[in-house]
Amino acid sequence: MALPIKTADVRYFIALEQPSASVYRPAHMTQSIRGFGDVRIRRVFTDTGDRICVEGTLVTPDRVGHSASDILWLRLPLPNIALDLFARLDTAEGLAAGEARFRTIPQDLAPEINEMLRNTEGAVFPDTPFETIPLLSAPADLYSLAVLGALLLLVNSGNTLGVATDDLIGYARKLGQEATKPAAPDTVLEPFAARAIQVAEADPRIRAALGPHRLxxxxxxxxxxxxxVPPDLWWHIIGTLARLIPGAGPDSYCKDYGDASPFNLEKALDAPLRDLGNLLLRTRGLIISDWTSNREVARVIKKVHTT
Structure with missing residues (x-):
């Protein structure tokens, strides 16, 4: 369902009904946040398209949002009308505890409503109802793809989808925590692939939970x-699944669940499709190659080279 935002640029969509919990759906997308708070109007201005914008501060003891991509829905009590404003949270500004800065999405409103809004600069609206709505966008599909990957590669007689998904999310966060550490100096792999192996080799629990024996x-x-299955290839594959989880770390393809242009949603899939395509080419060699013999030859070459 499209939000009733009077703007000519873009449409924002939310679920028609409250979505139920599902392993394929990010947790925060199953619920919105509702509450009441004091709204302080800082300024009212027009953008380059002469559409009205409101900048203000919401003061509430309640949690306001999950991420900067969420839509903040405010119902502002104006004379003879309750005006719906739709805003984005500005998480960059450091405010006091319980305060959140917002800026509304530019809207085309009637001239008389514009005038009423301009007269509210500096005013405070106590006990204003608000709702934070998770924005539905392409990154949520990437999360679902990560879970599908876990289903295909990690679920067997000793592992359920719920356990596999939880372990994959934990691995993704661990990769993010290790992102600032340098890769091994003698590696020939790209930095992310090298880190994916290093993290797995350093933790036997990760190898037991996500190793190739799950196939x-x-x-x-x-x-x-x-x-x-060559370990470097396997952990590159599992690491790529981990990168599909938005916001898990700096390696994630999307920084949060709204990190996609509303004008080009499919672009969020470009990088994952490219990387998965490259991994597909590498895995084809497993069908016709004898990796045991390859490793034996590699060990002999290394031994001769070092003597």
Whole structure:
């Protein structure tokens, strides 16, 4: 359902009904935040298209939003009318606890309403109802793709989808925490792929939860699976799934669930499709290559080279 924002530029959409909890849906998208607060109007101005904008501060003891991409819906009591304003939170400004700065999305309003709004500069509206609405956009689809990847690669007789998804999210956050650490100096892999392996090798719990033995339904040990699937390739694949989770860290394809242009939503899929396509080309070699022999040859070459 489109929000009733009177603007000619873009339309914003929300779920028609309150979505139920699902493993394929980000947690914060299953609920909006409602409350009451005092609204202080800082200034009212027009943008380059002569549409009205309001900048203000919301003061409330309640939590206001999940991310800067959320839509803040305010119902401002003006004379003889309750005006709906739709705004974005400005998280860059450091304010006192319980305060949130907002700026409304430019709207085309009637001249008499514009005049009433301009007269509210400096005014305070106590107990104003507000609702924070998670914005539906393409990054939410990336999260769903990450869960589908977990279903295809990590669910077997000893692992459920819920457990696999939770472990994948934890791995994504761990990758983000390790992003500032340098890669091993002797690696020939790209920095992210090298870090994906380093994080897995440093934590046996990650290897047990997300290792290549999960590909088989049952009866395969981690050692056997490592002989079939090169570790650098496997952890690059799992790391790419982790990057699909918005906001998990600096490697995420999207910084949050609204990080997509409303004019070009499909662009959020460009980088994931490119990286997954490259990984697909690499995995084709597993069908016709003997990786055990390849490793043995590599060990011999390395031994000769170092003697």
């Amino acid at each position: 088989a339904y049952d009866g395969v040990t981690a050692e056997d699976a490592a002989a079939w």
